[in-house]
Amino acid sequence: MDMTALLLSRIQFAFTITFHIIFPSFTIGLAAWLSVIEAMALATGRPAYRVIFEFWLKIFGVAFGMGVVSGIVMAFQFGTNWSVLSKMSGPIQGPLLMYETFWAFMLEASFFGVLIFGRSRVPPWFYLFSTAMVALGTTFSAFFIMVNNSWMQVPSGYVMENGAFVPDDWTKILFNSVVWSRFPHMLLAAYLTGAFCVAATGAWYVLRKVYHAESRIMLRMGLGLAAVLMPIQLLFGHLNGEYVNSYQPSKMAAIEGRWNDEKPGSEVLFAWPDVEHRRNLFAITLPPPFGSLIDSDSLTAAETGLNSIPQENWPPVVIPFFAFRIMVGCGLVMLALAWFGSYLSYKHRLAYNRPMLWLTFFSFPLPFIAIITGWFTAEVGRQPWVVFGLLRTADAMTPFLTTTEATISLVIFCAVYAFIFLFGTFYIYRLIRIGPARKPFEVPHVVVPNRPMSLADEESTQAPNYISAGE
Amino acid sequence: MVMFWVSLLAVSILLYVLLDGLDLGVGLLSGLARGEARRSAMLSAVAPIWDGNETWLVVTAVILWGAFPVVYAALLSAFYLPLIVMLLGLILRGVAFEFRYKTQRLRWIWDVSFVGGSLIATFIQGLTVGALVEGLPFTNGQYSGGAIGWLTPFSVLCGIGLCLGYALLGACWLIRKCEADVRDIARRQIPVLAIGVLAFLVLVFAYALAEHLPILHRWIDRPYLFVFPVTGAFAATVLALSIVKHDDYLPFYMVALIFISAFATLALSFWPYMIPSVITVDQAAAPPSSLNFMFWGCGVIVFPLMLVYTAVSYSVFRGRVGTTSGYGHH
Numbered sequence: 068m069d070m071t072a073l074l075l076s077r078i079q080f081a082f083t084i085t086f087h088i089i090f091p092s093f094t095i096g097l098a099a100w101l102s103v104i105e106a107m108a109l110a111t112g113r114p115a116y117r118v119i120f121e122f123w124l125k126i127f128g129v130a131f132g133m134g135v136v137s138g139i140v141m142a143f144q145f146g147t148n149w150s151v152l153s154k155m156s157g158p159i160q161g162p163l164l165m166y167e168t169f170w171a172f173m174l175e176a177s178f179f180g181v182l183i184f185g186r187s188r189v190p191p192w193f194y195l196f197s198t199a200m201v202a203l204g205t206t207f208s209a210f211f212i213m214v215n216n217s218w219m220q221v222p223s224g225y226v227m228e229n230g231a232f233v234p235d236d237w238t239k240i241l242f243n244s245v246v247w248s249r250f251p252h253m254l255l256a257a258y259l260t261g262a263f264c265v266a267a268t269g270a271w272y273v274l275r276k277v278y279h280a281e282s283r284i285m286l287r288m289g290l291g292l293a294a295v296l297m298p299i300q301l302l303f304g305h306l307n308g309e310y311v312n313s314y315q316p317s318k319m320a321a322i323e324g325r326w327n328d329e330k331p332g333s334e335v336l337f338a339w340p341d342v343e344h345r346r347n348l349f350a351i352t353l354p355p356p357f358g359s360l361i362d363s364d365s366l367t368a369a370e371t372g373l374n375s376i377p378q379e380n381w382p383p384v385v386i387p388f389f390a391f392r393i394m395v396g397c398g399l400v401m402l403a404l405a406w407f408g409s410y411l412s413y414k415h416r417l418a419y420n421r422p423m424l425w426l427t428f429f430s431f432p433l434p435f436i437a438i439i440t441g442w443f444t445a446e447v448g449r450q451p452w453v454v455f456g457l458l459r460t461a462d463a464m465t466p467f468l469t470t471t472e473a474t475i476s477l478v479i480f481c482a483v484y485a486f487i488f489l490f491g492t493f494y495i496y497r498l499i500r501i502g503p504a505r506k507p508f509e510v511p512h513v514v515v516p517n518r519p520m521s522l523a524d525e526e527s528t529q530a531p532n533y534i535s536a537g538e
Numbered sequence: 539m540v541m542f543w544v545s546l547l548a549v550s551i552l553l554y555v556l557l558d559g560l561d562l563g564v565g566l567l568s569g570l571a572r573g574e575a576r577r578s579a580m581l582s583a584v585a586p587i588w589d590g591n592e593t594w595l596v597v598t599a600v601i602l603w604g605a606f607p608v609v610y611a612a613l614l615s616a617f618y619l620p621l622i623v624m625l626l627g628l629i630l631r632g633v634a635f636e637f638r639y640k641t642q643r644l645r646w647i648w649d650v651s652f653v654g655g656s657l658i659a660t661f662i663q664g665l666t667v668g669a670l671v672e673g674l675p676f677t678n679g680q681y682s683g684g685a686i687g688w689l690t691p692f693s694v695l696c697g698i699g700l701c702l703g704y705a706l707l708g709a710c711w712l713i714r715k716c717e718a719d720v721r722d723i724a725r726r727q728i729p730v731l732a733i734g735v736l737a738f739l740v741l742v743f744a745y746a747l748a749e750h751l752p753i754l755h756r757w758i759d760r761p762y763l764f765v766f767p768v769t770g771a772f773a774a775t776v777l778a779l780s781i782v783k784h785d786d787y788l789p790f791y792m793v794a795l796i797f798i799s800a801f802a803t804l805a806l807s808f809w810p811y812m813i814p815s816v817i818t819v820d821q822a823a824a825p826p827s828s829l830n831f832m833f834w835g836c837g838v839i840v841f842p843l844m845l846v847y848t849a850v851s852y853s854v855f856r857g858r859v860g861t862t863s864g865y866g867h868h
Contacts, residue, residue: 129636135589136632140625142599146614147621153614157607158828162835165604168596169836169844176590177847231607233825465615472685476622483626487633494640 073464075473076148079480081446083140085439086484090134092438095209095254096261097127098202100292105198109191115280122281122503123265124182126495131179133491137484142168148473152453152463156232159225159240160215167211174204206254213250214241219454220445221245221314232454245314248306255300256441260434262296263401265289266408267431268499270424278502287412290427293405301398305361311448312362315455316371318448319362321384322391324350325372332358332370337392340384345374380451387448390440397437404430539833540823543605546841550601552801553848554594555663556707556794561588563708565631565656566701567727568649576720577649582859583715585635590851592628597844604832606822608679609812616674616681617666617688624662631655660704661697665689668696671746671804676816692745699738703797706731710790715859721786728781728789736774739800743767746807750814756807763806770799 101123108116142164145153181189181197224239225232234240266289272282311319324335326345334357338347359368373381408427411417453460561584568580603610614621630651638648669688676682709731712724747754757763773795780788810818
């Protein structure tokens with residue numbers, strides 16, 4: 068077992084999955100929002116809704132393409148770097164990933180083709196139905212991925228046979244109580260990401276005095292949706308804390324920076340965890356029973372500290388401790404922005420309040436940062452286990468993987484991803500800067516399925532069109 | 539149930555090889571094309587279908603993990619570096635499709651990554667199959683070949699062979715889809731590529747049979763297996779005739795048939811092993827509780843729907859690609 072290779076493999080997984088999650092978290096929310104916009108367009112007949120729809124569909128296409136391309140890597144990485152895990156948990160994780168792939172392929176790919184090329188070919192109700200199906204497809208994806216990850220966090224419904232985890236009750240795996248607090252948490256995070264990106268774009272257009280009608284709709288809807296969803300998200304965040312507290316005391320203790328058992332517990336707001344001396348430096352702490360109240364919904368509950376857990380079962384305390392606080396901080400800032408912005412919007416003052424518009428514009432990275440730090444909390448907090456309490460990450464790695472191989476692969480991953488991410492981000496930025504087209508949407512005259520990102524092509528440099536032979 | 543998943547795996551691999559093979563082949567040939575107009579026409583011939591084609595690779599990977607986790611774990615870890623490089627090649631190729639039309643000045647970057655990505659991905663797929671045919675070093679079911687155990691003269695030869703094979707598929711696709719000089723160039727390339735591919739196949743099978751006598755015995759014991767090589771020979775004959783006659787539609791089907799017979803010959807030579815002489819199909823299969831769960835939720839309805847979807851997207855995109863810009867009408 069090569070410890071350097073292990074560390075590099077973990078960094079590689081973290082790097083590739085962090086890169087990947089950026090795109091789905093954006094597209095899941097956007098897909099749902101597009102269905103709403105299409106419904107509004109049909110219900111009100113206002114052209115602004117149609118313009119908004121076509122514009123965000125383009126951006127959805129580019130982000131969706133980047134998500135698919137970076138997702139392919141994920142399907143392989145379990146086998147390349149974590150072959151012991153994939154052999155042992157294959158009977159459970161494999162089928163779940165298959166569901167994710169098959170269902171998403173069927174719904175997203177087929178109905179996405181309708182969205183791009185079907186505007187003039189299918190009746191309006193079917194077009195609306197297609198937007199809903201694309202949103203359903205992305206939601207299915209999120210669901211099966213969350214089931215998969217939740218099984219690694221809180222294993223259930225399995226028996227051990229010949230050194231493998233064999234499913235004996237799929238209902239326990241699919242309807243694991245943990246899934247039903249984590250899946251909504253992720254889904255809401257994605258919706259909030261979509262909401263803030265839309266609101267930020269709207270704010271940018273208002274500041275630049277372009278797209279008068281569309282920018283106000285985006286701003287109002289984005290902030291309004293966030294104002295409603297953000298408190299619900301905090302509630303689900305709290306429910307997630309409860310599952311961590313029940314099933315993963317080591318993760319909870321690291322998040323809370325709690326070294327000693329306490330009854331009732333105090334709550335560390337800010338500190339610098341000093342792992343070597345098992346203490347917090349510069350701590351700002353709320354007295355008991357705040358810790359028990361937050362973690363266990365009780366005034367008297369006992370809270371586990373790291374000292375009562377063997378040190379070989381500790382996660383790297385610092386990462387979950389800070390990642391969690393960054394996530395919550397982003398959430399609270401988003402809540403304040405959404406509520407205050409919606410209040411101003413209700414008073415019809417938002418469009419004239421320049422500081423607030425700038426704040427809204429600059430808020431678009433917050434949901435992404437919150438999602439990434441949230442996943443860091445969940446995944447790094449699960450360490451040293453890959454399947455919690457059953458299989459250690461160190462034992463899950465491909466045993467013959469060398470430092471050299473792991474270094475080479477990590478370096479080329481970083482190079483290629485940096486390269487395409489820069490260009491991809493630049494192209495999305497350029498699309499958003501140009502904004503929605505004022506002309507009626509032109510439909511390519513031949514249906515070309517399955518080319519999501521081609522929506523973003525500029526008129527001037529279009530690929531040649533397709534002319535059918537023999538017709 | 540195990541047989542059901544074996545056949546789904548076979549269908550997925552075959553679909554991937556044929557479909558992504560043709561667009562990777564067009565990518566290889568675009569490296570030989572001169573001038574923006576030709577390259578652009580070649581890209582248009584595969585632009586709408588490439589990512590649907592690539593999806594079959596993911597489908598193959600998840601079937602392998604879900605239904606045969608032992609093989610998934612063994613193969614993916616054994617081919618660590620080549621697989622990761624292949625994936626990055628596919629990524630570069632994929633984004634090149636989309637990004638090249640968004641810039642004039644930097645278009646050459648995306649043209650290079652399109653050709654380079656296609657070349658890397660194709661070569662490594664051939665190399666992987668070659669290494670499997672030759673037999674990877676395994677001890678007690680654990681890969682023991684080190685970082686480059688898959689690198690042998692034979693596997694490199696197979697990598698080159700698959701480049702020829704995919705290029706042939708790509709050329710046969712181009713004569714169906716393109717017009718004027720792009721089609722004419724492809725027509726001239728097909729005989730050269732076809733002779734190369736057939737020579738390569740004969741060589742490989744002769745070598746494989748000579749090296750692995752047990753496989754040869756299986757073939758001699760069951761003469762009806764020779765239906766596949768014979769089909770391949772028949773397809774090669776029809777291919778030659780159709781090239782002489784300047785038929786633009788038959789060659790693609792014939793090359794596909796050659797691929798299918800080569801694939802079937804290979805699979806039958808492996809049978810009942812999934813990794814030759816290491817793990818059999820039955821040893822590799824996931825427990826029944828996994829296979830049944832996948833059968834009802836994915837295999838029996840969703841998989842056929844995916845096939846239908848693929849067929850529909852191809853039928854929608856039939857006919858030739860014009861070399862002129864602007865909107866034409868039916």
